[in-house]
Amino acid sequence: xxxxxxxxxxxxxxxxxxxxxxxxxxxxxxxxxxxxxxxxxxxxxxxxxxxxxxxxxxxxxxxxxxxxxxxxxxxxxxxxxxxxxxxxxxxxxxxxxxxxxxxxxxxxxxxxxxxxxxxxxxxxxxxxxxxxxxxxxxxxxxxxxxxxxxxxxxxxxxxxxxxxxxxxxxxxxxxxxxxxxxxxxxxxxxxxxxxxxxxxxxxxxxxxxxxxxxxxxxxxxxxxxxxxxxxxxxxxxxxxxxxxxxxxxxxxxxxxxxxxxxxxxxxxxxxxxxxxxxxxxxxxxxxxxxxxxxxxxxxxxxxxxxxxxxxxxxxxxxxxxxxxxxxxxxxxxxxxxxxxxxxxxxxxxxxxxxxxxxxxxxxxxxxxxxxxxxxxxxxxxxxxxxxxxxxxxxxxxxxxxxxxxxxxxxxxxxxxxxxxxxxxxxxxxxxxxxxxxxxxxxxxxxxxxxxxxxxxxxxxxxxxxxxxxxxxxxxxxxxxxxxxxxxxxxxxxxxxxxxxxxxxxxxx
Numbered sequence: 357x358x359x360x361x362x363x364x365x366x367x368x369x370x371x372x373x374x375x376x377x378x379x380x381x382x383x384x385x386x387x388x389x390x391x392x393x394x395x396x397x398x399x400x401x402x403x404x405x406x407x408x409x410x411x412x413x414x415x416x417x418x419x420x421x422x423x424x425x426x427x428x429x430x431x432x433x434x435x436x437x438x439x440x441x442x443x444x445x446x447x448x449x450x451x452x453x454x455x456x457x458x459x460x461x462x463x464x465x466x467x468x469x470x471x472x473x474x475x476x477x478x479x480x481x482x483x484x485x486x487x488x489x490x491x492x493x494x495x496x497x498x499x500x501x502x503x504x505x506x507x508x509x510x511x512x513x514x515x516x517x518x519x520x521x522x523x524x525x526x527x528x529x530x531x532x533x534x535x536x537x538x539x540x541x542x543x544x545x546x547x548x549x550x551x552x553x554x555x556x557x558x559x560x561x562x563x564x565x566x567x568x569x570x571x572x573x574x575x576x577x578x579x580x581x582x583x584x585x586x587x588x589x590x591x592x593x594x595x596x597x598x599x600x601x602x603x604x605x606x607x608x609x610x611x612x613x614x615x616x617x618x619x620x621x622x623x624x625x626x627x628x629x630x631x632x633x634x635x636x637x638x639x640x641x642x643x644x645x646x647x648x649x650x651x652x653x654x655x656x657x658x659x660x661x662x663x664x665x666x667x668x669x670x671x672x673x674x675x676x677x678x679x680x681x682x683x684x685x686x687x688x689x690x691x692x693x694x695x696x697x698x699x700x701x702x703x704x705x706x707x708x709x710x711x712x713x714x715x716x717x718x719x720x721x722x723x724x725x726x727x728x729x730x731x732x733x734x735x736x737x738x739x740x741x742x743x744x745x746x747x748x749x750x751x752x753x754x755x756x757x758x759x760x761x762x763x764x765x766x767x768x769x770x771x772x773x774x775x776x777x778x779x780x781x782x783x784x785x786x787x788x789x790x791x792x793x794x795x796x797x798x799x800x801x802x803x804x805x806x807x808x809x810x811x812x813x814x815x816x817x818x819x820x821x822x823x824x825x826x827x828x829x830x831x832x833x834x835x836x837x838x839x840x841x842x843x844x845x846x847x848x849x850x851x852x853x854x855x856x857x858x859x860x861x862x863x864x
Contacts, residue, residue, distance in 0.1 A: 413502045413510075415451050420485065421500040423447075423454045433829045437527035438520040440464055445497075446514075448535045451504060455516030456497040457489065463521025464489045468501055472510040473561060474551035474832060475531040476846070488521065503534045509589065511551045513830055530829040537586050541823055542858035544831040546578040549851045550587050551830075558597030560848040565608070567790045568594075569616040571852035574793065576623040577859045591624045595633070605639040609660045611647055614640045615672025622679045634683060641676045644669075645693060652721035654700040666716030667706045667732045673697050675739035678746045694743050701736075702755075711762035712769075727778040729788070733763035734795030737802040744805060756802050757810070764799070764814050774821050774838035782835060785847025789835055793853030800860030812864035819861035822854055 412419045427449035434443045440460040446453045457466035465488050470481035485498030503512045517528040538544035549571060552561035559568045572594055579585050602608040606617035618640030625633040647657050651665065656673045658664040677694035681687045705723045707713055713733055715726035740756035743749070763769055769776065777791050796815065803811040818837060825839035833854035834842050844850065 413505045413507075415502045415504060415506055417450060417452065417500075417502075419499075419501045421450070421452060423497055423500050426450055426452070426454075426500060432532040433515070433529040435516070435527045435529045437518060437525060438523055440518065440520060442466065442516045442518045442527060442529055444468075444514060444516045444529050444532055446503075446532065446534050447500065450500065451534045451536055452500040452502050453514045453532075453534070454485070454498045454500045455514075455518070456495060457518045458495040460489050460494055460496075460520065462489050462491045462493065464496075464518065465521065466496060466498060466516065466518040468498055469515050469517060469528070470501060470503075471513050471515075471531065472505065472551070474548065474830065475513055475515070476561070504536065509555055511547060513551065532829045537584060538831065539584070540582060540862065541819070542578055542855065542862050543582050543584045545833065545851065545855040545858050546575055546582070546584070546587065548831040548833075549575060549848065549855050550590065552848045552851060553590060555593075558594040560852075562785050562847055564785070564848065565602075566610070566613040566616045567787065567849050567852070569606075569613070569620040570790050570793060570856075571848050573616075573620045573623050573797070574852040574855040574859065576620070576627050577797070578855060580623075580627055581859050581863045588627070591628060591633075592630075595621075595624070595636075599636070603643075605636050605643075607640060607643040611644050611656050611658060611660070612666075612669040612672055614643050615669060615676055618644075618676045619672065619679065622676070622683070625683065634680075637676065638680060638684075641673075641680055641690065641693070644673050644676070652704065652717050654696070655704065656697075658716070664716060665704070665721075667701075667713050668715075668729075668735060670697060670701050670704075671713075671732065671735040671739050674701065675735065675742050678739065678742040681746045682742065691746055694746065698739070698743060698752075707759070710766075711759050712766065713759075728766075728769070729791050730763075730769060730775060730777050731791040731794035733759065733769070734798030736798065738798035741801045741805040753802075753805060757806065760799060760802055760811060763795070764811060772838060773817065775818055776836070776838070780835060782842045782844070783847060784835055784844045784850035786849070789847055789849025790853060792837070793849070793856035796853075796860045797856045800856075800863055803860070803864050809864060812861075815857070815861040815864050819857050822857060826854070 426447035428447040430446045431443045432446060434441055441458045443456045444453055455466050455468050457464055467486035468484040469478040470484055471478040484501050487496055487498055489496040503514055504510060513531040513533045515529045515531045517526055519526045537547040554561060557563055560571045575587050575590055579588055607614050618637045621633040621637040644656050647660055649657055651663050655665045656669050658666045658669050674694050674697040677690040681691040708723060712728040714723050714728055716724050718724040737756050737760055740752045744752040775792055777788050799811055803809055822833060822837035826833050826837050826841060833850050834844055835850050
């Protein structure tokens with residue numbers, strides 16, 4: 357099958373698209389704000405129509421507490437409008453915040469907005485504590501409000517907005533929050549990712565299916581690596597809300613999607629010991645096995661109705677089956693499948709002469725020359741590490757090291773020494789936004805399996821660069837680990853990718 361015969365509307369074929377993400381939002385901002393503000397990850401939309409504020413939220417204390425009673429005062433973000441300075445004040449011990457306006461005059465306004473989806477919306481939480489500078493003063497402050505609605509699993513953020521009393525323009529700070537569940541780089545990124553989890557659907561913002569499996573895996577890995585278990589609830593809730601979706605048991609027509617979910621439930625089983633997750637992973641592996649065909653001598657096809665043989669589906673197949681063997685006492689079936697999968701993959705021709713993995717095979721069962729997406733370089737590393745654990749075959753780690761050396765040293769994949777996706781765009785909701793996360797997750801698994809930890813320095817460099825160049829005041833990350841920082845309006849792919857990176861670096 358030629359590349360053109362693969363449906364253009366499939367997620368894997370939208371990777372290189374350049375969408376004008378947030379352009380209308382950016383235009384609205386340009387018209388609205390009095391002065392340019394430092395960009396934040398979640399693009400500020402035009403102001404919502406004011407509605408009744410949220411019900412009073414109580415945590416350690418209840419909303420509308422006097423800032424004079426605050427146990428701390430940290431100011432992570434500020435903004436300026438017509439010479440007035442707006443500041444967000446956070447009292448970390450109280451998990452509350454308040455806003456202030458300085459350098460103004462009577463009638464100037466200041467208020468808080470509160471968001472529970474990373475700053476995407478705040479309609480019901482806008483204009484909290486709205487107040488004006490009284491006569492005879494040059495500044496004023498709001499009351500204190502809670503950042504989180506922990507009783508309802510609301511992971512929140514605050515920002516301060518304000519205006520001069522005689523001018524229409526409004527300015528707002530960036531979004532920020534207290535330091536709860538942010539004791540390290542990785543836990544701060546996990547907390548930001550959980551802001552994008554939809555409590556109604558049990559999926560992550562934009563409700564991406566296979567990318568949701570990766571985001572869930574990143575959160576689970578963080579709980580295991582960091583020891584912070586605050587978000588373990590997401591496992592059962594995601595499972596319960598979606599186990600009967602699609603074809604049930606997290607199966608659907610795209611076999612790679614099924615593989616991602618199977619590995620997510622392996623991670624869930626490892627953390628919780630709940631056998632229903634392991635049983636679902638088995639159902640996923642069995643579903644994939646049903647589409648192992650003789651075309652091109654073997655391999656699992658990409659889609660139940662499309663015979664295309666590609667790399668990612670079969671890499672996931674190898675890893676999932678090897679992982680099942682390693683968790684099911686006395687198993688021989690899944691081990692045989694994993695070995696057969698690797699033997700076929702190794703001989704398929706998808707690994708090119710430079711030890712990089714292309715996308716798949718053409719109608720003649722030869723390497724189709726499609727791009728060497730980063731996730732194709734990483735998942736196979738995790739698969740070989742898992743298969744080595746199952747078999748003890750040292751040649752598997754030798755092969756994996758050769759593949760990892762090729763991808764970590766590739767200037768094509770690492771311009772300037774920092775990983776960059778092929779045709780990397782400025783969005784976070786395309787499939788490609790998730791690819792780098794899968795790469796570093798797989799590289800991290802291999803690194804942990806090698807006694808000399810040869811890729812720790814590489815992972816640390818990536819993590820340090822992303823932390824310095826691709827992070828905002830809310831610990832949200834964008835698509836470019838080496839910068840430039842771009843304004844992004846939606847999508848969780850960039851955030852789970854950054855969390856995968858920080859997890860791998862911390863584990864190394």
